Amino acid sequence: MLQRIIYTIDQLSKTIGHAFSWCALMLTLGTCYEVFVRYVLNDPTSWAFDLSYLMYGALFFMAGAYTLSRGGHVRADMFYRLWPDRTQATVELTLYVLFFFPGILALVIAGWGYGSGAMRIHEVSVNSPAGMPIWPLKMLIPVGGALMMMQGVAEVLRCVLCLRDGRWPARLHDVEELENQILAEAARKRAAEATEATAKEAA
Amino acid sequence: MSDPAVALTMLGILVFAIMIGFPVAFTLMALGVGFGYYAYFQPQQYFFDNRVFFLLTQNTFTVLNNDALVSIPLFLLMGYLVERANILDNLFKSLQIALRGVPASLAVATLATCALFATATGIVGAVVTLMGMLAFPQMLKAGYDSRLAAGVVCAGGCLGILIPPSIMLIVYGAIASISVVKLYAAAMVPGFLLAGMYMLYVIAVGILKPQLAPPLPKDEGRVSTGELLTMLAKSFFPLALLILSVLGAILFGLATPTEAAAVGAFGAGVLAVAYRTFTWQGLRESMFLTARTSAMVCWLFVGSATFASVFAYLGGNVMIKDFVLGLDLNPITFLLLSQAIIFVLGWPLEWTEIIIIFVPIFLPMLPHFGIDPMVFGVLVAINLQTAFLSPPMAMAAYYLKGVSPPSVLLTQIFSGCMPFVYIVLVTMVIMYVFPQTTLWLPELLYG
Numbered sequence: 001m002l003q004r005i006i007y008t009i010d011q012l013s014k015t016i017g018h019a020f021s022w023c024a025l026m027l028t029l030g031t032c033y034e035v036f037v038r039y040v041l042n043d044p045t046s047w048a049f050d051l052s053y054l055m056y057g058a059l060f061f062m063a064g065a066y067t068l069s070r071g072g073h074v075r076a077d078m079f080y081r082l083w084p085d086r087t088q089a090t091v092e093l094t095l096y097v098l099f100f101f102p103g104i105l106a107l108v109i110a111g112w113g114y115g116s117g118a119m120r121i122h123e124v125s126v127n128s129p130a131g132m133p134i135w136p137l138k139m140l141i142p143v144g145g146a147l148m149m150m151q152g153v154a155e156v157l158r159c160v161l162c163l164r165d166g167r168w169p170a171r172l173h174d175v176e177e178l179e180n181q182i183l184a185e186a187a188r189k190r191a192a193e194a195t196e197a198t199a200k201e202a203a
Numbered sequence: 204m205s206d207p208a209v210a211l212t213m214l215g216i217l218v219f220a221i222m223i224g225f226p227v228a229f230t231l232m233a234l235g236v237g238f239g240y241y242a243y244f245q246p247q248q249y250f251f252d253n254r255v256f257f258l259l260t261q262n263t264f265t266v267l268n269n270d271a272l273v274s275i276p277l278f279l280l281m282g283y284l285v286e287r288a289n290i291l292d293n294l295f296k297s298l299q300i301a302l303r304g305v306p307a308s309l310a311v312a313t314l315a316t317c318a319l320f321a322t323a324t325g326i327v328g329a330v331v332t333l334m335g336m337l338a339f340p341q342m343l344k345a346g347y348d349s350r351l352a353a354g355v356v357c358a359g360g361c362l363g364i365l366i367p368p369s370i371m372l373i374v375y376g377a378i379a380s381i382s383v384v385k386l387y388a389a390a391m392v393p394g395f396l397l398a399g400m401y402m403l404y405v406i407a408v409g410i411l412k413p414q415l416a417p418p419l420p421k422d423e424g425r426v427s428t429g430e431l432l433t434m435l436a437k438s439f440f441p442l443a444l445l446i447l448s449v450l451g452a453i454l455f456g457l458a459t460p461t462e463a464a465a466v467g468a469f470g471a472g473v474l475a476v477a478y479r480t481f482t483w484q485g486l487r488e489s490m491f492l493t494a495r496t497s498a499m500v501c502w503l504f505v506g507s508a509t510f511a512s513v514f515a516y517l518g519g520n521v522m523i524k525d526f527v528l529g530l531d532l533n534p535i536t537f538l539l540l541s542q543a544i545i546f547v548l549g550w551p552l553e554w555t556e557i558i559i560i561f562v563p564i565f566l567p568m569l570p571h572f573g574i575d576p577m578v579f580g581v582l583v584a585i586n587l588q589t590a591f592l593s594p595p596m597a598m599a600a601y602y603l604k605g606v607s608p609p610s611v612l613l614t615q616i617f618s619g620c621m622p623f624v625y626i627v628l629v630t631m632v633i634m635y636v637f638p639q640t641t642l643w644l645p646e647l648l649y650g
Contacts, residue, residue, distance in 0.1 A: 017491070017498075021493060024490055024494065027277065028280060031277070031461060031466075035462050035465065049270075052273050052461055056275075059276055059498075060500075061498075063495060064498045067494075073229070073498075074226065076221050076224055076551045078550075078551045079222060079223060091223060092225070095220065099225055099234070100229045102233045102237060103231075103232030103236050103506075104232070106255075107260070110251065114260040114261075137267055178287070179329050179332040190609070
């Protein structure tokens with residue numbers, strides 16, 4: 001049951017994170033288009049500057065929960081990694097209550113007032129004549145915060161599972177940094193060679 | 204408790220929470236909100252009318268539309284695309300042939316490949332593991348001392364943190380309110396100075412102790428000049444052109460860093476298509492990794508913004524500044540002390556945390572000691588790349604160990620890195636004694 005809830009939340013964070021990661025492509029293409037029309041055709045757009053930070057803001061803010069679900073937010077684990085799983089889970093559970101939910105909850109509630117205020121007046125950017133709507137970016141604060149909150153619940157449930165079973169439940173994996181892929185591959189190869197060597201010895 | 208004492212408590216709790224290993228972005232946000240509520244508390248005010256909630260949303264939005272940070276995902280994307288374009292093999296091969304007349308030519312070619320590739324990707328682990336599989340075995344086969352070979356791969360892989368377009372300098376620029384363009388110009392000479400000193404060192408080893416870096420057999424890999432030029436044209440020049448055009452556009456003020464980074468990312472995609480290594484899988488991976496790494500860096504900004512403003516409101520900054528100024532240090536002592544603290548912080552912490560949380564504590568003191576924040580920033584960048592290279596942490600050594608044959612010991616890799624750590628220290632001394640190494644190019648370009 002708990003597994004199911006964690007899995008569902010992870011999936012949701014991943015889907016939203018993956019969807020918003022394409023903002024990076026739009027950011028690239030939009031800015032390149034602006035470079036082309038401004039420097040080559042001498043006819044700049046009225047929207048590219050606003051588009052760039054809208055895409056950047058949406059990208060990183062909405063990918064926050066996805067990053068959390070992959071354990072990607074920076075932490076100093078020099079002591080943490082030495083502890084047994086149960087100790088890690090106890091500490092982490094406590095810290096989620098103390099240092100995660102208060103801040104994120106404040107972000108969601110205060111952000112809701114901020115975002116809905118901007119939405120009501122259909123606030124637009126003052127940077128450019130295109131009048132790009134800016135309220136969606138403000139509205140992302142409570143939405144991204146709520147998503148983060150939900151992922152936090154999943155992380156807390158992970159701690160609970162770990163306390164029950166004595167070891168951490170497996171995480172979902174999609175894509176890893178290249179060095180981690182290479183290192184995992186090298187370790188696998190070495191392990192295969194070692195088993196082969198023992199098999200030969202046994203024979 | 205007086206307000207500055209409360210601020211110190213806040214900092215103390217932060218350090219404690221970091222040490223026990225909770226993700227720092229959230230700790231910062233919670234402490235900022237909690238202590239901010241106390242700092243801005245007014246009786247007879249509704250709970251959510253407290254000023255801290257306004258600050259929190261306002262600061263978050265400032266990070267969301269911060270145009271100094273927009274180039275971060277773009278440079279990351281460029282790096283991930285270059286990393287997946289599978290251009291390293293041919294790049295190394297052609298540089299190795301081009302440099303075959305130089306003493307210790309394999310090591311010099313490795314350093315040159317690392318410098319170029321690391322500049323394009325900026326990701327230490329990727330460069331070290333890839334070169335650890337490609338160049339390291341070749342050097343061992345050619346009879347190189349395993350320590351020297353290991354040091355060359357690790358040191359070369361770390362160069363990307365420093366040489367522009369580096370993400371670290373963008374983050375420092377955003378924190379210190381310095382234009383990234385000027386910082387890039389400031390880091391150019393020290394970056395290439397460091398890479399050049401690495402090369403001079405291995406060439407000197409090749410001449411003085413040829414048994415550690417034996418020359419290649421005369422006829423090995425000999426090709427005609429025409430063939431060599433074709434090889435370089437296919438592997439070296441496209442990547443070099445990509446980097447030079449991105450950097451050139453930024454440095455000569457032809458385009459903003461964001462625009463140059465976008466063209467760079469686009470160019471990296473074109474490069475992958477031209478090398479026939481472009482895949483949807485690779486593109487998707489690059490997008491998702493870009494999103495995750497950007498979220499990691501920028502959420503730290505979200506957390507730290509509120510923390511920093513509450514800390515300053517409570518008088519924490521002034522108190523620390525007064526304390527340090529009260530010590531009556533001379534500039535050299537201050538610089539040594541601050542760099543030593545940053546170096547030690549680099550053991551448990553990542554550079555993102557150090558620059559976003561701890562470097563701002565030093566920044567207000569710089570004018571008093573007459574230290575240019577640009578020089579300080581480049582020193583910090585060089586310093587923090589050393590954390591990847593020198594024991595006890597030396598992530599680069601662990602990356603290399605993970606891909607090298609079992610006969611190569613971690614201790615050998617560590618001792619191989621040490622000469623390069625000394626070269627870094629010498630470079631930092633040169634930069635301090637001759638600030639012109641840093642300031643010359645920005646002054647030349649921007650007056």
